[in-house]
Amino acid sequence: MNRGIRKVGGTVVVLLLVLIGQLTYLQIIDAANLDGDPRNLRSVLRDFNRPRGEIVTADGEVLARSVRSDDGTEFEYQREYPARGLTVQVVGYQSFVVGNVGIERTYNRQLSGRAPELRTLGDVLRAKETTGTVVLEMRAAVQRAAAEALGEQRGSVVVLDVRTGGIVAMYSNPTYDPQPLAGHDTQAVADVFAALSADPAKPDLPRAYREIYPPGSTFKVVTSAVAFDAGTATPTTVFPPLDALPLPLTDNVLRNFGGATCGGTVFEAFVVSCNTVFARMGLDLGTRFPPGLERFGVEGPPPPLDVFPGAARNTGLEGADYRTDTPKYAFAGIGQGTVATSPLEMALVAAAVATGGTVLEPRAAREIRAADGAVVEAFAPRPWKTAMTPATAQALNAMMRAVVERGTGTRAQIAGVAVAGKTGTAQNSTGSPHAWFIGFAPADAPRYAVAVIVENGGSSGSEATGGAVAAPVAARVLEAALTP
Template sequence: MIRYIRRAAAFCLLLLVALLVNAARVQLFEADALDDNPANRRTTIERYDQPRGDIVVGDEPVTGSKDTGEQLAHERTYRHGPLYAPVTGYASQTYGTTLLENAEDDVLSGTASVLAPLPLWGDLTRSRQPGGDVVTTVDAAVQRAGYEGLAGRRGAVAALDPGTGAILALVSSPSYDPERLSGTGSSVTDAWAELNRSASRPMLNRAIRQTYPPGSAFKIVTAAAALDAGVVEDPDEETDTPSPYVLPGTTTTLPDEARGCENASLAEAIRVSCNTVMARLGVEVGLEDMLEAVGGFGFNDDDLRIPSRVARSNFDTDMSDDQLAQSAIGQFDTTATPLQMAMVAAAVANDGELRRPHLVDRVTDHDGRTVRREGSDTYRRATKRETARQLQRMMVDVVENGTGTNAAIDGVRVGGKTGTAQHGVDNTGTPYAWFISWARDPDSGRPAVAVAVVVEDASANRADVSGGGNAAPIARAVMEAALTRSR
């Protein structure tokens, strides 16, 4: 019997070995795959176990965290939620993250390797540090000026420091309070459904994720192309342009809203916004040189990140001459984000050098030590310095004597350009009112701010006046706030 007992014991030992080998399989060899299974809630629970790092504007955090005592402990809170929603995005336990909350999630949630006390520490231990803070380039006063200027109308404001590319304001209106989406449960799903259902699309970030036909505001780009390509040698020289202008290869005529456009010089065409002159110049420059010029200002870039992705601003790459003529005045398939048009103004103001737009100034760890700083670098060379200087003069003329007088600020050199973009079937939609501008304190060697404003439901006639009437005052308020900042 003893032999059989021993064999039975050996069988029990076999069972033990099977259990141990299997335990090693589950707990060691397959552990990573099991940990990463999307249905495994542990990562989520850990993620919300500690307060999330904050997004900082100026010296003040515009976000917070509250401990709910639920399984997912910490929920995001927002001070001035609607004001900064286009900057922060939301951080929801139900719907994930967007914008800065998404782009800097590893810092805010504490998994970023830069937060670890030793290199590779976090990668090795899979540990989580206290959430770091993201300090933005946004200026509270500039942001607020744009937000209050829009006053709930549909539209957007983007403001840049032309010399650095730092984004001073990203406003989208109407906005929403991201805090409504922070937690879980029916109140959150209801809010989500309501926000998505809303016709005014409050969760759309119009400043960087929506493209509009830029209309006449685009004429600055066409003017730059004409000057750089040598099609126009002297901006004050008369051009041989009929008004109205028959689009090449068609019988369609392009009228002017403004008076005095026949044979108008480039400077005059910018000042009063002549469609005919600019359309003809676009055709003369030709598709190839136009594409080079728009590329220099940042059009047709799919990969611009600030660090959130910016929607591509489009200028078609394959067009007939009549399409090119319309594209040159910001119609046809030409579309741009408000940020893109602010970049156009910034490039002109910064003597043709376009700095890379960015929203994050620096990242600090939980104790406030800076662990990463965003450098300012050149994004594109938009135009020649000389061309930029000529464009500056023309844009100043627009504000002093042209369509943009509403943007004028006493004692400050302000250059601008209005735009009114028609859209909808047969252009029956309410035109979008544009204004792009820059401002420079005469005492300062460098421009203080470049801004683009778009107002979707501009309640005015179709003339360029709507850009000057609706959008220019907002741009002025934003510029004033930015000038106060730089003084």
């Protein structure tokens, strides 16, 4: 009998210890995650009934703020988005009905004042409400230039500060107005969200970092870097002139744009964007190609990004067996076939050349400020990957400069500034080719990298090329970025 009682007592003690451990975990260790979870209704209600910090650009323009509500609902505050659709794909929105996205989600604890670094002992003792301000790397003038340059065309523009990884501009079209989603009428918000989700144009899709596309000839930057570092080619390696390259294991051929015949050195082939040369380089790389793609972030985990829900995963040659899938390596060499990347990823590719080979983590937020304006957290540049050697980056810098000076990218020129870049005209399954441009400026002392995609060639349709359609957009945006 005593043994049975002891056994039951021991079991009760174990269960109590488990319960105490779970309560400790929920109350202390995981409290921050639970508090910031948008499914936590009590937390969400509290957030809507207290002040919330601002989201501002690097140059001080307010993109999100909270004001006292007078709509007769139980909510004391209304979130406002003065820039509307211009910045929604970075800033996101705070919604009682459908939750938070973007910066509003990533930095919810800071904006709501629940982050420990924002609360002094006096605040805690007096139960004083406090908030944090999120300062972005975005510059309002550059963001507007991106929207204006893209116009009504579908596509995206990304501008990075190559010295920090800061996102100076990130814009996609079509876009949408977040203000109705921040409303307090639950049915009205639900209706707006349903209509937005059902829109075939997908305005709620932040194309700049959540959509992937074949990058076309802009990917020749990656192919060149991997080949140079692998030792399978150099800028002076000569390839025979061809109009079409026979593809191994098939009866098919890969042709140059417009049926042209081209060859010569890798440098000159890059300037005129010769497909047969870079397809051959992809074949020559063979099994060395996928590890090179991983060094850029094209294969493997996506780029880390502090804008919820994060960046899309790019695709390269994952799962392709060189012995049986050989043609895929040729198509990868020219950014076609299985290769698909986000505009953000291609901006990182351009930035890697500009930095001498290092890929920095892209970041939208620059710092967090307390209510009194004091900086409580500043985000320092963080290396993510090493894409290439400095010598290879230097060679690509010269090649990309030549593209803009006398090759396919002359429409990216800026008066008085040396621009380096690469054009792309990417075949795809959705219609006319996508027009691409990636690059950086000034080429001799890089500060900003850019990636532009105009889906299906925009207003130029099937006649579009990256040089004619995307390069002028890039020039306009880079010029804005370089303007103090």
